Structures are given as structure tokens and as C-alpha cells.
Amino acid sequence: MEFSELNSAFLPDEADDTQPALLFIPDISGFTRFMHENKIKYSRNLIADLLETIIDANIINLEVCEIQGDAILFYKLGAPPTIEEVVNQCKQIFLDFQNYLKIMERDGSLLGTQLLENKLTLKIVAHYGRISVTQIKSYIKLMGMDVILAHRLLKNNIEGSEYVLLSEGYLKTQKPEAIEKSFEWTQLREGSTEYEHMGRVRYKYAFLTPLRLLVTDPEVEHNRNHYPNTFSLEVKVQAPLDLVARIIRNYRLKPAWMQGMKTAQYDISKSDRSGTYCKCQMEKGGCIEIQTLQFKAFADKVEYIEKITNFKMFPNALLFLNAQAASPHATLLTLEFHYSRVSVGDYFYDSFGRKKMRDLMGKSLKSLKELCEHVQANKELPTKKNA
Known part of the structure; x- marks a missing residue:
């Protein structure tokens, strides 16, 4: 499945106030179960630290829009970052996240024991489309069908809990040979999921598991x-x-x-x-x-x-x-x-x-x-x- 390099995100509709943007969402897998089994008073500090670790790992100057429980919505207006930049960003976040967990697992407390039994990890969605940036009091709100689609892509047909998913919207902006080169460390697979009101959405994905060899x-x-x-x-x-x-x-x-x-x-x-x-x-x-x-x-x-x-x-x-x-x-x-x-x-x-x-x-x-x-x-x- 190959994608054309032409991307409609560059082509605004008439009288449209939307802008092209990368939407980037790291999501903590296993978060709900972990919170349920450990109660919020024992796990809230750890989850806060993990979310901070994800934010600190931002190396391509993404903007934080909002934190939604176990996920962070980042965005970047303008031309899309290169596939190499996006892949390196995914690697940075995954390794920082896993290295932090590795240290916490050594703790002799109950929380450290629970981490060993209930593995937390990450899945990451990257999508490129058009968004509307709205100011609501002192808050920034992103709106548009592409924002909805980026969130929907977190629910997909992929069997696994640690991967990066690149939407068709983003992949169309990159050269096929650059995409292939950026995933020499793992296998890039094809996938698609049917969404209500959106039809079948195609994407490519790769498991982040090989990066565990770099976790110290x-x-x-x-x-x-x-x-x-x-x-x-x-x-x-x-x-x-x-x-x-x-x-x-x-x-x-x-x-x-x-x-x-x-x-x-x-x-x-x-x-x-x-x-x-x-x-x-x-x-x-x-x-x-x-x-x-x-x-x-x-x-x-x-x-x-x-x-x-x-x-x-x-x-x-x-x-x-x-x-x-x-x-x-x-x-x-x-x-x-x-x-x-x-x-x-x-x-x-x-x-x-x-x-x-x-x-x-x-x-x-x-x-x-x-x-x-x-x-x-x-x-x-x-x-x-x-x-």
C-alpha cells in the first residue's frame, strides 16, 4: 500500500480558517488497569512523573495542547516534520519513559512491585491534517475533523500495546524511500480501521519493542x-x-x-x-x-x-x-x-x-x-x- 505524496492538508477550503498541523499523541497503555489496581493516592505521583517525562522528551518543538488522563495531545503548525524527526521523537519518548519505569521498578515499595506485575508502556499516533486553533479564555482548543481522527486512531485493529502509528495523512507528505530508511530498525506494517462517519482509514505502524534493547x-x-x-x-x-x-x-x-x-x-x-x-x-x-x-x-x-x-x-x-x-x-x-x-x-x-x-x-x-x-x-x- 503506497501513498501519494500530495496531501490535501496543504489545500485550504474556501473561507476556511484552518491551518496545516502535525497532531502527535503519546498514550500510556495499561493506565486504566494500573490506576484501578493501585488506587489514585498510590499511583498519581508516578503517573504525573511519567507524563512529565513525555513532555520533557519533546525534541522537535511540539506544542502541548492538553493532557487527557493517560494521553498528551501535542501539535505543530506549518509544514510537517520529516519522517526522520518524527521517528526520532517517538524513540526519545519511548526510551525516556521506559528508563524512568526501570528505575521505579527497583523501588522496594508496593508501587515498585505493582509496576513489575503490571507493565505500563506507550503507543503513539502521528497524523497530519488541518485544524482550527481556538482561544477559550486562557486555554487553547484544537478543533476539526482531523483532531477527531487523530484521537480515533488510538482505537484501532493493531494487536499490541507499544507501537507508533503513522496516518495516511502524514505519510503522504513524506518520500517512500525516506520512510523505508527511517524504519530499518523494525518492521513497518500496513493497517486500516473502519470508523463511523469517517469510513476506512489507512495507516502504517511499527512496534517499538525492538527499542527495549536500548533501555538501560x-x-x-x-x-x-x-x-x-x-x-x-x-x-x-x-x-x-x-x-x-x-x-x-x-x-x-x-x-x-x-x-x-x-x-x-x-x-x-x-x-x-x-x-x-x-x-x-x-x-x-x-x-x-x-x-x-x-x-x-x-x-x-x-x-x-x-x-x-x-x-x-x-x-x-x-x-x-x-x-x-x-x-x-x-x-x-x-x-x-x-x-x-x-x-x-x-x-x-x-x-x-x-x-x-x-x-x-x-x-x-x-x-x-x-x-x-x-x-x-x-x-x-x-x-x-x-x-
Whole structure:
């Protein structure tokens, strides 16, 4: 089934105020069952974090129109993004979503156990058509048959729960050879569904499951061959485990060792809680956000995980700091940087960007070691001025 490149979305009707736009809807599969089995008071924070993760993974400048329970309606006015851009956007969202779940599954709480038993995942619909943008008080509302169609496409004949669906309306705007090339990592299939008042709608779809090979597991040692989007650095610190643990969790001290960071702003009353956000101004301009995802302390080791957003090269990343007692007065500190930029074949991100980030994290780890050893020698944490 081949689609013509001509798209009626470019051709406005007479006296029509509609505009061509991409409609992009990631939808959480398994959401209803998960909410039912875990009750809203236990799962609402997790779902909120997952929806935030999806929004943070926006790398093609989509606009958020509305959040509809388990789905987010994004849109982008004007000419359609290329198939490569749309596919990379789907990959980015799926991997960020799955990486976040992987961390939450490790939590020893009831919620972590329920995640293992009830798998949440994503399906994504991309459609291109004409929409009317309406202002209702301070809210933006999208209207038109193409908006209805995009939502209807979430209900289809596809057997599976994690896939990307590209409508005929979008595929008509792309060259067949570009479409084929963008799906070399999986199989692109043909499908269609009959909808009331709309007739039979054709589309193509691909399962996102092969991308699970890129989802990083925090329980195992990573290497470049199996996990190309991670790297690990290690250093021995001449300071006890409990001191190192206090320093890596201390947002106030973050600018003292994280390279390129100027200031850190956070709610001091919540600084030791999982889920706490910290806004960090960078020396070269711009701002990144850090969120504490998990802190687990054992007798001889500590595991600390942060989510970092708004890095220019890596829009979403996870920072693992694992501290292992080497002796009563020494700690083996491991830094793992997990990123899910998936611009396959892009030399800049695969080589230069990775090298630059590895160098930055290497310098940060060295500074962290020096800070810990300085504190140990002086028996006190630096003041805010020194930090």
C-alpha cells in the first residue's frame, strides 16, 4: 500500500480558517488497569512523573495542547516534520519513559512491585491534517475533523500495546524511500480501521519493542557494545561512605563539583525527598533541571539516581552515583551517565557529543572526589560562600 505524496492538508477550503498541523499523541497503555489496581493516592505521583517525562522528551518543538488522563495531545503548525524527526521523537519518548519505569521498578515499595506485575508502556499516533486553533479564555482548543481522527486512531485493529502509528495523512507528505530508511530498525506494517462517519482509514505502524534493547538496566554493568547510550566512570575517594553519601545528595554543594554549574535553587524543606526538583543556572547561560528519583542506603553502599533535563546535547539523561565502602575511611565512587538521545547515524551526537559529555562528567567526578576529601580533612561541610 503506497501513498501519494500530495496531501490535501496543504489545500485550504474556501473561507476556511484552518491551518496545516502535525497532531502527535503519546498514550500510556495499561493506565486504566494500573490506576484501578493501585488506587489514585498510590499511583498519581508516578503517573504525573511519567507524563512529565513525555513532555520533557519533546525534541522537535511540539506544542502541548492538553493532557487527557493517560494521553498528551501535542501539535505543530506549518509544514510537517520529516519522517526522520518524527521517528526520532517517538524513540526519545519511548526510551525516556521506559528508563524512568526501570528505575521505579527497583523501588522496594508496593508501587515498585505493582509496576513489575503490571507493565505500563506507550503507543503513539502521528497524523497530519488541518485544524482550527481556538482561544477559550486562557486555554487553547484544537478543533476539526482531523483532531477527531487523530484521537480515533488510538482505537484501532493493531494487536499490541507499544507501537507508533503513522496516518495516511502524514505519510503522504513524506518520500517512500525516506520512510523505508527511517524504519530499518523494525518492521513497518500496513493497517486500516473502519470508523463511523469517517469510513476506512489507512495507516502504517511499527512496534517499538525492538527499542527495549536500548533501555538501560541499573542493576547490571554497562558497556558500549550493549548499551551505546551509557558510560561509566570510577574513582576512589579517601573519605568514609556516610560522608560521601551526604555530599552527593546535597543540592547546595552541587555547583562546587558539577562542572559548568553556577547556582542551584531548590526548596530546602524538601531537599532530602525523592521527587525534589533543583533548578541549576549554568555558567555559559541556560538552565537545567535536576530531579532526585531515588536514594537507597545499605550498610556498605549507597545508590543515588537523578534525572537531568534541558541539557542541550542530551534533552533527558539519568545520572547514577553509586558509592561502595572500600574501607572504614575510603569509598569507591562510580558515576554512570545514561542518555536516550537516539539520533542514529548522527556523527555529532554519537561521537563528539558523547566525548564532550564524558569529559565534563569526568571532571565533575574528579571535583567531587576533591570536595569529599577536603571535607573529610577539615571535618566540616563548606559554607555557601565556599560552595
